[in-house]
Amino acid sequence: MEAPRTWTHSPLARIARVVLGTRRVAMVIGRTVHLSGASRQEFLADAEWLAHERVHIRQFREHGFFPFLWKYLVESARVGYFNNRYEVEAREEARRVMEERNND
Ligand SMILES: [Zn+2]
Known part of the structure; x- marks a missing residue:
């Protein structure tokens, strides 16, 4: 699988981190x-971590850029970051990937 594009020292990610x-x-x-x-x-x-973020890349692709951004923000406002369904999906998928790796 091809490695995703990254932007290090991203100002947006810095704001999120703060x-x-x-x-x-x-x-x-x-x-x-x-x-x-x-x-x-x-x-x-x-x-x-990589598996988790790959899920978000797929979510953007599947929903479309602006629709996903909007749905993600609405979901976060409604139930918070942790219970956001897109975060739940990413966490669960990443856990499955790790389990499969450990079973190899
Ligand atoms: Zn996430």
């Missing part, structure tokens, strides 16, 4: 993974 108060952030916009607090190498080396 707002969330976390050490590192990856944030998908369209097909690009915006990173703050992590290098491309660190991101790509973390299989679960």
Whole structure:
């Protein structure tokens, strides 16, 4: 599978990192993974993290850029980040990927 495009030291990801108060952030916009607090190498080396963000890239592709952005924001406002259905899907898919890796 081809590695996704990344944007390190992304100003958008930096804002998200400050707002969330976390050490590192990856944030998908369209097909690009915006990173703050992590290098491309660190991101790509973390299989679960990579799998999670790949789901968001697929969500953008499947829903369309603006429709997905909108649905994601509405969902976040409604139920919060953690229970956001698109986050739940990404977490579950990433966990499945890791389980499959461990079973190989
Ligand atoms: Zn996510």
